Amino acid sequence: MTGQADESRIVKVMSGSPGLGSSPREPPGNRLDLRPLAAASGTSDVDFGVDAGPLDLAHLSDEEFSALERAVLEHLVVVVRGQEGLSPRAQFELTRRFDPQVKAYGHGNRPDILKQSVLVQDLVAIPDVPQVKLLGNGRVKDHEGIPDVELHHPSHRAFHLTPLGDGQEAAGLTRFYRWHIDAALYELHPPKVTTLLALAVPEPRRETVVYDDGSGDSLDVTLGTTAFVSGAKAFDLLSPAQRAFALKTTARYAPHPYVWMRNARARSNGLGLVSEGRELGRDELPPFEDDKITRLPLVWTNPLTGRRSLQLHAYCVEDLLVDGEALGELAECRRILYDLMRPAIAPSHVYAHTWRPGDLVIFNNRGLWHSVVGSLRPAEQRVYHQCNLAASEAPLGP
Numbered sequence: 001m002t003g004q005a006d007e008s009r010i011v012k013v014m015s016g017s018p019g020l021g022s023s024p025r026e027p028p029g030n031r032l033d034l035r036p037l038a039a040a041s042g043t044s045d046v047d048f049g050v051d052a053g054p055l056d057l058a059h060l061s062d063e064e065f066s067a068l069e070r071a072v073l074e075h076l077v078v079v080v081r082g083q084e085g086l087s088p089r090a091q092f093e094l095t096r097r098f099d100p101q102v103k104a105y106g107h108g109n110r111p112d113i114l115k116q117s118v119l120v121q122d123l124v125a126i127p128d129v130p131q132v133k134l135l136g137n138g139r140v141k142d143h144e145g146i147p148d149v150e151l152h153h154p155s156h157r158a159f160h161l162t163p164l165g166d167g168q169e170a171a172g173l174t175r176f177y178r179w180h181i182d183a184a185l186y187e188l189h190p191p192k193v194t195t196l197l198a199l200a201v202p203e204p205r206r207e208t209v210v211y212d213d214g215s216g217d218s219l220d221v222t223l224g225t226t227a228f229v230s231g232a233k234a235f236d237l238l239s240p241a242q243r244a245f246a247l248k249t250t251a252r253y254a255p256h257p258y259v260w261m262r263n264a265r266a267r268s269n270g271l272g273l274v275s276e277g278r279e280l281g282r283d284e285l286p287p288f289e290d291d292k293i294t295r296l297p298l299v300w301t302n303p304l305t306g307r308r309s310l311q312l313h314a315y316c317v318e319d320l321l322v323d324g325e326a327l328g329e330l331a332e333c334r335r336i337l338y339d340l341m342r343p344a345i346a347p348s349h350v351y352a353h354t355w356r357p358g359d360l361v362i363f364n365n366r367g368l369w370h371s372v373v374g375s376l377r378p379a380e381q382r383v384y385h386q387c388n389l390a391a392s393e394a395p396l397g398p
């Protein structure tokens with residue numbers, strides 16, 4: 001994909017439905033013109049992501065919503081601009097249309113578990129619509145029923161085994177925080193989509209993501225970007241032997257995985273944990289039931305396109321079942337998963353979104369991995385609303 005939206009690929013999925021008072025010069029209703037997103041760099045071969053709209057997301061007809069849903073399944077990332085007026089309630093209702101039977105937040109709503117997990121510091125529930133979370137950086141006052149809160153952008157320095165130093169961050173270097181899918185991975189099914197709405201973004205200074213994994217790789221991004229890679233591309237990049245392995249392997253996730261791994265530290269490129277024996281023992285975890293432990297195939301099938309994706313949350317995997325047989329060695333499981341996943345995060349495969357206020361990104365959580373990125377200073381304000389819902393069904397296997 002080139003750095004410019006490719007006009008020749010603009011697809012008009014719909015135009016305004018004729019209604020009372022419509023005029024041929026100014027069609028009413030929503031439009032889902034899809035334009036490929038500008039790539040992060042001239043060398044990018046990112047093959048997913050579209051800009052869509054203009055859309056009034058709070059008032060989509062069933063037909064319009066179906067077209068949007070197909071776009072999310074096919075293009076994985078759909079950006080709708082100008083949504084700063086979308087209320088938390090409307091964002092929740094939009095997210096729910098992708099899976100109408102569900103209501104619970106993707107990580108559930110048990111405060112006792114969330115309080116002990118690595119996720120707690122990042123998310124504040126909107127009081128009236130607790131499935132929508134406030135996240136970002138800096139002080140926020142009188143916001144959607146939240147009187148006063150100090151938000152903290154996740155810093156890799158609290159999480160990576162060998163973080164950058166002050167001088168490196170001051171010089172504009174940063175890291176991928178954690179490549180992941182959004183999922184509780186205990187008791188609840190992984191959400192189908194996540195919606196992320198930018199209300200305030202920091203001044204768009206440039207930063208350089210350094211991988212620090214021996215490859216020499218780096219990626220130039222805008223401060224506070226969110227990075228995405230395609231699970232289908234990850235699957236395509238596997239060797240024939242790796243593909244055969246992935247197709248017969250199931251990940252067994254730890255019970256309450258975000259509590260289990262809360263003391264562990266990550267690799268410098270954000271792609272999984274270093275094995276130092278820091279995971280909590282079974283007796284240190286909150287109570288759990290064996291039948292609620294999550295087992296998911298490594299390869300998921302896109303229900304619309306039939307494309308296969310390598311989809312997993314490597315941080316939360318406790319064991320791999322190969323042809324039903326457990327490997328039983330955590331460090332070895334991580335080494336295997338790292339080798340499967342690393343080619344997909346090469347700089348040319350990463351789409352790093354440059355946020356503008358009002359951007360609503362809807363992403364296919366069952367076809368992508370994503371990462372928080374950036375080293376924000378306390379005064380650099382970032383205010384977002386995020387919503388995803390634990391799905392009504394498990395992902396489709398290979």
Ligand SMILES: [Fe+2]
Pocket residue numbers: 180181182370
């Ligand atoms: Fe996420």
